[in-house]
Amino acid sequence: MTPVSLPSQGSMFLGAYRIAASLNDCVVLVHGPSGCHFGPNFFEVLTNNLSSNATVSVMRERSVVYGGIENLEKAIRLTRKHYKNKRIIVLSSHVPAIIGDDLEFVDADIYFDCGGFQPMWQGIEAFLGRLGDFICENGHKEEAPTNLVNLIGFQRDVVGAEEDLEELKRVLSFSDVKVNVIPDSLECLRYARYASLNIVFGYGVKLARRMKREFGIPYIVTDHPYGVEGLKEFIEKLGENFEFEHDINKDVFGEIHEKLKRYRNNLPLFYDVPVCVVGDLPRISGMSKFLERELGMNVELAFATSSAMKEFDFNVPCTKFVESYSEFIEEIKGLDIKVLLGTDEERRIINNTIVFAFPSFTRMSYVPYLGKGTLNLIADIYERLMGWI
Structure with a gap:
């Protein structure tokens, strides 16, 4: 039996959803079966379980035969009734794209076809590009x-x-x-x-x-x-x-430099510690540089859950990149990784995890990692290292 290579990244639909759900004066209406809505909405509710600005047209089997526009129009009317003063963004998932639903004339402020099989970063790029129409x-x-x-x-x-x-x-x-x-x-x-x-x-x-x-x-x-x-x-x-x-x-930098003096005596603890980073490419690029240049750690493996249009220069010569999740699992098992900065998905592989990327089900944090948050980041890594020792 040929082994299955799990994809490293989410779909175009998930990428578009991540951006659309961040527009706080809008409601995201997923046009598709309930399953297409469940996954992305699950992530959103975990971020803030008191509110969710998303709903779904709930296409059924008959919609695949006769079209799903009627379902969608009903969902839009109900959404306008219950979400006052909110604009509606319709994201069309794979099934409507396959059967040819035409969303051009639906009563939505923005509609976007996410029916392709492109990776998540292309969905992010494409939906941000769609917002360009609104800007113009x-x-x-x-x-x-x-x-x-x-x-x-x-x-x-x-x-x-x-x-x-x-x-x-x-x-x-x-x-x-x-x-x-x-x-x-x-x-x-x-x-x-x-x-x-x-x-x-x-x-x-x-x-x-x-x-x-x-x-x-x-x-x-x-x-x-x-x-x-x-x-x-x-x-x-x-x-x-x-x-x-x-x-x-x-x-x-005045306050940061002053407080960093307190960490000086503990810096040797970080030197040459093998590390793995997982997450969106722009995040793991910046994180890898920080770990190597400022803490003296060794970033031995990097895994991008979402790529980007720009090729980021890591300037980290020892870092190895992998193309699929299956390859990532095999690679990390062969390394003596002491700290993994990634997502909750990796917790089943290595427990000493600092979650700084999407998605997170088990970490609740309301402190920054950028700017003066550098102190928080160093403290979090130090805490994991002390647990390892």
């Missing part, structure tokens, strides 16, 4: 703040993501820079075209290119700036494209 059609210059930058493609369903966003906003606020996050809400997209710079966190390259072409907004593509050096490089990149009113390094 809507704009309120008189209400847009000055010194505005757009943060594009930051995954908000990751543990501690909201806190990381707040930390990035705090860093930029030292130079009076205002931040517009994409995705955040459709309302915020009205100001996106008046930004001075687009900062793309791995995902949203197509959107940034379109905004440069149509509005002349420059963009930079970056991984997640973990650690002191990562944040310094992030600020330097911004400085090449955005004029700061003053040197913000003292404001940003």
Whole structure:
């Protein structure tokens, strides 16, 4: 029997769902069978089990024969009844795409066909690109703040993501820079075209290119700036494209440097410890650099649960990349990994896990890992290492 190679990444549909569910003034309506809705909605509810801005058209067998538009229209009417003042995003899953349901004339604010078999990162890119239509059609210059930058493609369903966003906003606020996050809400997209710079966190390259072409907004593509050096490089990149009113390094790093002195005597504990990182490519790129350059750890294996359009330069020579989950399991079993920074899926392989990526069922954390959150990240790794010793 030929062994099955498990795919390393989710589908295009899941990628689009991750972005759509982050728009807090919208309801995501999945057009498809209940199973297509269950998985993504399960992740969303785990993030916030008090509310869910998602529903489903619940296609049945008869819908496959006669079409599912009638079911969808009923679901839209019910959604508008129960979700007042919310806009509706319809994501069409694989079954409607196969039977040829035409969503062009349904009563939705945004509809998007996710019926392809492309990987998750392409779904993220494609849906962010779809938001570009909304940006081009809507704009309120008189209400847009000055010194505005757009943060594009930051995954908000990751543990501690909201806190990381707040930390990035705090860093930029030292130079009076205002931040517009994409995705955040459709309302915020009205100001996106008046930004001075687009900062793309791995995902949203197509959107940034379109905004440069149509509005002349420059963009930079970056991984997640973990650690002191990562944040310094992030600020330097911004400085090449955005004029700061003053040197913000003292404001940003003063407190961090002072507290890092307390960790100095414990740093040898981290040296040459074998590590594996798993997660979205822009995250594991920034994390690997931090672990190797600033803590002296050895990143021996990296596994991207979601790739990206941009090829990130890891600058980590010993790191091996794998193409499938099956290959990842075989590789990690042959390594003496002491700490694994990844997702809950890897807990069944190695228990000493720090969950920093999507999805997470067992970790509840409301502290940042970026900026001054570097102290939290080092403390978490130290705690796992002490448990190993």
